[in-house]
Amino acid sequence: MPLYIHALACAFGLGSWVSINGLWVELPLIVNVLPEGWDLPSYLTVIIQLANLGPLLVTLAHKFCPGRLRENIVIYAVLSIGVVACVLLAVFWNNTTMLLGQPRSTAFFILTFFLALVDCTSSVTFLPFMMQLPAKYITTYFIGEGLSGLVPGLVALAQGVGMSKCVNVSHVSDNLTDSEPPTFTVETQYLPPNFSTEIFFSFLAVMTAISLGAFLILNRLPRTFELSTENLVPDSDAVATVCSGLESPVDPNPKTNSQEEEEKKQIRVLLPKPLHSDYHLAFIYLMVVWVNGATNGLLPSVQTYSCMPYGNMAYHLSAALSAVANPVACIIAMFFPKRSLVFLGVLCLLGSVFGGYNMAMAAMSPCPLLQHTPLGDAIIVLSWVFFTGLLSYVKVMVGVILRDRSHSALVWCGAAVQTGSLLGSFIMFPLVNIYHLFQSGDVCNTKCPL
Numbered sequence: 001m002p003l004y005i006h007a008l009a010c011a012f013g014l015g016s017w018v019s020i021n022g023l024w025v026e027l028p029l030i031v032n033v034l035p036e037g038w039d040l041p042s043y044l045t046v047i048i049q050l051a052n053l054g055p056l057l058v059t060l061a062h063k064f065c066p067g068r069l070r071e072n073i074v075i076y077a078v079l080s081i082g083v084v085a086c087v088l089l090a091v092f093w094n095n096t097t098m099l100l101g102q103p104r105s106t107a108f109f110i111l112t113f114f115l116a117l118v119d120c121t122s123s124v125t126f127l128p129f130m131m132q133l134p135a136k137y138i139t140t141y142f143i144g145e146g147l148s149g150l151v152p153g154l155v156a157l158a159q160g161v162g163m164s165k166c167v168n169v170s171h172v173s174d175n176l177t178d179s180e181p182p183t184f185t186v187e188t189q190y191l192p193p194n195f196s197t198e199i200f201f202s203f204l205a206v207m208t209a210i211s212l213g214a215f216l217i218l219n220r221l222p223r224t225f226e227l228s229t230e231n232l233v234p235d236s237d238a239v240a241t242v243c244s245g246l247e248s249p250v251d252p253n254p255k256t257n258s259q260e261e262e263e264k265k266q267i268r269v270l271l272p273k274p275l276h277s278d279y280h281l282a283f284i285y286l287m288v289v290w291v292n293g294a295t296n297g298l299l300p301s302v303q304t305y306s307c308m309p310y311g312n313m314a315y316h317l318s319a320a321l322s323a324v325a326n327p328v329a330c331i332i333a334m335f336f337p338k339r340s341l342v343f344l345g346v347l348c349l350l351g352s353v354f355g356g357y358n359m360a361m362a363a364m365s366p367c368p369l370l371q372h373t374p375l376g377d378a379i380i381v382l383s384w385v386f387f388t389g390l391l392s393y394v395k396v397m398v399g400v401i402l403r404d405r406s407h408s409a410l411v412w413c414g415a416a417v418q419t420g421s422l423l424g425s426f427i428m429f430p431l432v433n434i435y436h437l438f439q440s441g442d443v444c445n446t447k448c449p450l
Contacts, residue, residue, distance in 0.1 A: 007214075014144040014151070016122040022200065024044075034105045043109065047109060052120050059414075062411050079211055081118055128407055129219075135400060147326075148207075290352075298359070301429075302432070324385075326392045329393040344397055347391075350386075355391075366448070368380075
């Protein structure tokens with residue numbers, strides 16, 4: 001397997017979610033400028049789910065017009081739209097228009113919809129395209145998909161997004177005849193970023209352009225590398241012939257019925273095992289829905305509530321290291337693949353336990369367990385890292401399993417990914433924005449009982 005094809009597959013996967021991941025990590029700066037303020041994330045959640053129109057249309061096209069949809073054309077289109085949308089976002093992101101007497105971020109919302117359309121549609125087009133390459137490149141693609149969250153996160157950390165400090169602010173009475181001394185209060189003061197939001201969005205445009213260029217090269221490569229060693233003996237009859245020849249190269253005596261039956265049993269053992277049953281497939285797709293619902297919808301909605309009470313450092317470490325855990329899990333899956341459904345189910349359960357702890361700490365915000373202690377900070381950071389890493393490994397191995405099954409299995413895998421993300425987001429939206437079950441706190445002023 002040439003190394004440059006691995007690099008191209010990784011760069012191609014980088015464009016899958018880099019735009020939307022970039023928007024999320026840039027929010028601490030954006031909300032201070034746009035008129036919606038901290039209500040902006042709830043708007044983004046709705047817009048991103050509306051963009052699931054793209055994968056819905058692709059899935060319906062595969063269902064009712066099988067074989068007619070040219071995925072390479074769709075990928076060219078969506079990645080080109082992504083590059084243009086990022087460039088326009090760098091120019092017009094803070095433009096507002098008056099709607100119903102109030103300023104609204106119309107340009108930002110429209111361009112966000114197109115970026116979300118690109119990223120959501122990638123789930124049902126990028127993976128099926130990777131079906132044309134040997135199975136090893138699927139893992140490399142998932143590494144690139146993991147980097148689509150890591151790279152914007154690292155750039156945002158270098159930018160200094162959301163970093164703050166506690167400062168004493170004096171308040172002097174307006175009454176000039178009042179001789180009372182000034183009062184001091186502690187306030188949270190956000191530090192200015194190291195570079196502007198326009199530069200950050202331009203960086204997202206460059207990343208999407210790199211993904212488009214990688215796909216252009218991958219799509220034009222000759223398919224000679226498809227003849228990998230895993231396909232040297234694709235025919236089960238050939239396997240049986242070779243094995244029987246090795247067992248008895250010369251047999252001058254005629255075979256009895258019992259000998260023939262024994263050889264057939266030995267050959268049957270050597271033949272490939274049948275594909276997964278319907279129950280196994282149902283379990284696989286349920287895992288896909290749950291894992292993506294947890295990692296893309298349920299837990300990201302409350303990461304701030306679960307980490308910010310422990311301080312800015314804990315929040316940024318959990319965000320950065322959990323982003324690192326994704327590609328690391330993909331690399332581990334490349335060198336230590338385990339396709340056992342029991343093993344993957346156990347990993348899914350363990351990852352869900354860590355996710356449950358994160359959700360519990362978010363529910364206890366602004367006063368979670370072990371607050372203001374090094375142990376509490378370490379536990380919340382490690383919990384987010386293990387939650388992301390374990391479920392990312394499950395994602396990769398499920399993708400490899402379905403890749404070996406068929407092209408349509410990967411298409412439905414992408415549909416299950418979007419279904420899980422959609423359900424997770426729709427469940428959390430009313431809990432966070434309507435019922436306000438999660439309470440935020442000020443790191444500098446929140447007082448919690450000991």
